[in-house]
Amino acid sequence: MTDPTSGPSRVDVTEAAAEMLRHLASINGQLMFHQSGGCCDGSSPMCYPVGMFRTGGSDILIGTLHVEGTYPVEVYMSRSQFEYWKYTHLTIDLVDGRGSGFSIEAPEGKRFLIRSRMLDDAELEAFGLAAPVVPTPAVPTPTPTPAPA
């Protein structure tokens, strides 16, 4: 359901989430996501009508969801957060739930949820991340990563 023309994508959507997006878009018009961080309902994707949430230079567009039967849905995240997320592929799913900041699906009794998997070798190559990345040592040998901007 992601853009078939642009090679590997970082973000996808499950059928349940897609169905909710079609429903919400039929009420609210075109939608977007901004991935949240921090406490409470943080670390979750927040869904807004386009124009409600102001993105800016601190954000990065990580992909566009092409959901059949509705508008494209852009997915944003703050750049600083993306530094830690860039090795993972994200799938937006839908679960039963309640609160969600101001995300618009909450009154439906549902909540969008991010599921993640590590990028595979071909994806790492495609995103220019193939170099000396991840492999995680079994015994912790912490190497400080550069401080985020």
Added chain:
Amino acid sequence: MTIIDRPETEAAAPAAPGSTVYANPGTAGAVVAFKPRYDNYIGGEYVPPASGQYFQNPTPVTGQNFTEVARGNATDVDRAVEAGWKAFPAWSKTSVAERAVILNKIADRMEQNLELLAVAETWENGKPVRETLAADIPLAIDHFRYFAGCIRAQEGGISEIDNDTIAYHFHEPLGVVGQIIPWNFPILMAVWKLAPALAAGNCVVLKPAEQTPASIHVLMGLIEDLLPAGVLNIVNGFGIEAGAPLASHNNIRKIAFTGETTTGRLIMQYASENLIPVTLELGGKSPNVFFADVADEKDSFYDKALEGFTFFALNQGEVCTCPSRALVQRSIYDGFVADGLERVSKVKQGNPLDTSTMIGAQASNDQLEKILSYMDIGKQEGAKLLTGGERADLGGELSGGFYVQPTVFEGVNSMRIFQEEIFGPVLALTSFDDYDEGISIANDTLYGLGAGVWSRSGSQLYRAGRAIQAGRVWSNTYHQYPAHAAFGGYKQSGIGRENHRMMLDHYQQTKNLLVSYADGPMGFF
């Protein structure tokens, strides 16, 4: 905070020796019963929501609905803001002595009903009743008393500009303010915001979290007669339908929010449209740093440090300052971690209404799902699971509740489970070689709300505490939240400080009267 024994009351299930199991609210022998429905509280009375709609409120303890709550919207927010402004002229002119008396009476009323409030809060949120009895509610009570004292003791200023010119500085309330409350400590977080706002003479429109909308009304039911109509208004509902209209309302004078970063940004965006101040508390990924000398002796201090290690499980990890990253110096790593894991294995999970239970239920199903999704990504990233890692099924009626095993992962700080707030009982554990590396890892995070440092060396404790970029560094302790100790974030963890008299500044204007006592003109014209 001290865990205290409670007297026996009628038990709904077998209790561990020396413990009490409170009956489910609304059942025989219960100390509290929720009403079947809660409307919005506006202008001193309960009024149905404009939408006429209500939403179901489940308890995380069993997953069963136990009351329904008004589905407020922009119309209700308008009414509440209007009610606040109607009350403001009189409320803002009450003397500080009068307001302090009211806050103290609220505290007394809460104290007289400690068990009732504690059990209601546990049923609402899922947290163990030993915490609500010993922490949530006593801290809330003390918070009202603290701000009752602060407002009495607050002074304005007089600046002598020259012999004949004096600048007087007065504190004045802002007006009607909006407050959006999180679900992890529904009553305590509301009181953190309410006490300074009311003490300073503001009127409040409060929006509880939709996951925990009801327990604040149990409190309101106890104190309703103490506050003039319209001073405190409560609009329930969903974030998008009630929270956003409140945050963007063009007739509030300030907005306070505890939550996450994206909503925090939206709230600042709205505040910029209305040119009003905001305070934000947005969470963290707090490091808990254990230096090698902690293990010099296997004494009471070592025992205290092991409790500090285990504090990630307090409130099921649903704390903005959850010490969710443990950094242990390599020279003591194996032994300390083994002892820490043993302590974690003794964390008793069970019925939150049992006073011997140490970890209860996550606050909602979606929170449970999110925690499980992070356990999954932790495993995928190659973190080593040392204990836990699964949903917990506690059997019986608790099977429908939202329980997670206390979980410890070993890994490296660049992993997502080390960088993102999971808001669950999930510890990300790693090691460091020396002081510099320890501080470097501690500071390698987007956030800076809380931190812990453990050492027998006073100088090391001091240096580390000053070097860590966080608003609160617990030093040889953790998870204490007394009034009179400022609480708030560095970096992306937010703006402003709660829990301290400086919070009054967030709820007051400064009025300067610049007065000339000179007899003659200045001489320009």
